[in-house]
Amino acid sequence: MNDSELRFDTINLGHGSGGMMTRELLDKLIFKTFNNSFINQKHDGSIVKFAGKIAISTDSFVISPIFFKGGNIGELAVNGTVNDVAMCGAIPKYLSLAFIIEEGLKMEEFQTIVNSIKEAADKSGVLIITGDTKVVERGKGDKIFINTTGFGEVHPKANITTDRIMYGDKIIVNGYIAQHGMAIMSDREGLAFESNIVSDTTNVNFLVKDLLDTFGDKIHFFRDPTRGGVASVLSEIATDINKGIAIFEDDFPIEKQVAAACEILGLDPLYVANEGVFITIVDAEIAEEVVALMRKDEKGKNSVCIGEITNEHPSKVVMHSVIGGKRIVSALIGEQLPRIC
Amino acid sequence: MKYLSEYRNLEDTKKYLKLIEKIVTKPWNIMEICGGQTHGLVKNGILELLPDKVRMIHGPGCPVCVTPLNLIDKAIELLENNVIVCSFGDMIRVPGSKKSLLEAKAEGGDLRILYSPIEAVNIAKENPDKEVVFFAVGFETTAPANALSVLHAEHEGLKNYSILVSHVLVPPAMEAILDDEFCKIDAFLGAGHVCAIMGFEEYYPLAKKYKIPIIITGFEPLDLVQGIYMAVCQLEKGIFEVENQYARVVKPEGNKAAKEVINKVFEIGNREWRGIGEISNSGYQLKKNYINFDAETKFGIRNINVPENSDCIAGEVLRGIKKPHQCSQFGKKCTPYNPLGAPMVSSEGACAAYYHFSTNLIKS
Secondary structure, three states: OOOOOOOOOEOOHHHHOOOHHHHHHHHHHHHHHHOOOOHHHOOOOOOOOOOOOEEEEEEEEOOOOOEEOOEEHHHHHHHHHHHHHHHOOEEEEEEEEEEEEEOOOEHHHHHHHHHHHHHHHHHHOOEEEEEEEEEEOOOOOOOEEEEEEEEEEEOOOOOOOHHHOOOOOEEEEOOOOOHHHHHHHHHOOOOOOOOOOOOOOOOOHHHHHHHHHHHHHHEEEEEOOOOOHHHHHHHHHHHHHOOEEEEEHHHOOOOHHHHHHHHHHOOOHHHOOOOOOOEEEEOHHHHHHHHHHHHHOHHHOOOEEEEEEEOOOOOOEEEEOOOOOEEEEOOOOOOOOOOOO | OOOOHHHHOHHHHHHHHHHHHHHOOOOEEEEEEEHHHHHHHHHOOOHHHOOOOEEEEEEEEOHHHHOOHHHHHHHHHHHOOOOEEEEOHHHOOOEOOOOEHHHHHHOOOOEEEOOOHHHHHHHHHHOOOOOEEEEEEEOOOOHHHHHHHHHHHHHHOOOOEEEEEEEEOHHHHHHHHHHOOOOOOOEEEEEHHHHHHHOOOOHHHHHHHHOOOEEEEOOOHHHHHHHHHHHHHHHHHOOOOEEEOOOOOOOOOOOHHHHHHHHHHEEEEEEEEOOOEEEEEEEEEEOHHHHHHEHHHHOOOOOOOOOOOOOOOHHHHHOOOOOHHHOOOEOOOEEOOEOOOHHHOOOOOHHHHHHHHOHHHOOO
């Protein structure tokens, strides 16, 4: 056996003991993969330096299945937190990484996840600088849970808060919605439907940086509509700012196959989760330029303006339907439940 | 022919809205039977585009809404006794007398949310040491698949599969609504998908007896406004016929194969409707030779009975006597977040539809 190879085919309780087995897992997989001057200190934490304001965001990833069309829980854990930091108007720099693994997870699967994390971190330009690995007994977890915390430097031109959202501001989305949630749905057991829908999980931090470099504080707000979808995020914003939001059904970017899958399952794409989508709310006078800039980027090529902030119906989101009717769009209550017929 | 996009066409929909406006002279109350139609009317904002004289009343055709409280308690009883209970999604948040299926799941019950009852048969096959029950709710639309699951289980020789039946039928409900002394309904939009299975021949005697137009209608915006237009045409002319707006899907005789499967497994019997009470010959029950697949018989839970929540006026809403926002609890004690009754849970339920649509945009 090669000395650099891991000796076990599955993760067992020993890998979380803090002893020799943990050390072997860290040395042969974690440190070897992430290999940077911070993590190589092999200390309990890392010391980093920032010039100015810092944005911090944390998120836990508990998705099932852990491998799905278009990605796995590893890259999701990086992209999700990287994007959350970016949504604060910051440039993500560092991530912490903590695993809670259920004993019995195949080592090969764990390696794949760790490699995906490394790849996603490289793509986003962030370093994994500290972490933790725990193993729980079989039945006390769901294969693997990952927590990441992201640290980013706030962009010098950024001023992102809900207070800055004004009447007349335009709401722009960077691409097709509902892809991630429907990809997960189609991979979930018990749902006998097949599709080629792939998750949209990706990092959007460079596109966000471009927008801030170019338009500065005329960009008033960013938000990524992950769980609860676009509807829940807009609904929360409308309540927070006590202003109305008007959105237009005709303008919503939805890929045909996703729309069809939603129809079949009786789900509203507005409430379905996204992972590579963000919403930006911008000064009306730059809206067209913003869309034009975003469309030049691979991650914004389907960007479109979907609505605006209005002084009508304060704190409510109103959807203007294709046929000219209106309806209130409220936040998701619990999980979105498929209808009977 | 495109079956969806053509029926979401803005110009055609507007054309029919204008036609309705042009011909309507008196106020009319039109009930859309099916919850899917209520959903379509609300989702597309059609209610506020209709002339004031045309008032839509939301019918009882939401399967979740009419399933009686005691059936939910029965399903929970099964969950708490180590039975795997399988259900359609929107049933799980409906409150029973003490809790919902979702809460029973959180307490340790093995609840599975499925799209097809056939999946439940597979679960029974994979878990031979456990009992598996499918919560068979719905109208005539879901009956064929539920019946088929029983035939599949029989074919597989499964002894651990049964169904908790709460199937209801549309025509007896329409008749019960029309017989009510407070009934204010002038015309019906018939439930398109129910008729896709059953056909619409049984509606002719209804239209004749009660002198009421019945338009079998689809679910897209253009379907709905076209159906409403056809109803208003008849009402203004003083005629009462059965017409088929949804001819691209519905045949007069329905789906013969589906009806055969239903008739093989089910027979017509009395059924309790949530908020309405028992209506004779208004539902399906398993035939004697399939009684081994009847969960109520198998687990001896037929006698579980609980009173409805007295604060909830779901019965009056389902019969079209009151609008959801006329309920004193609407939006206060009763919200989709904390529903007192089923119509506030399902997206097809009239109360939830009104709640999401918001009171300030509703015609009173």
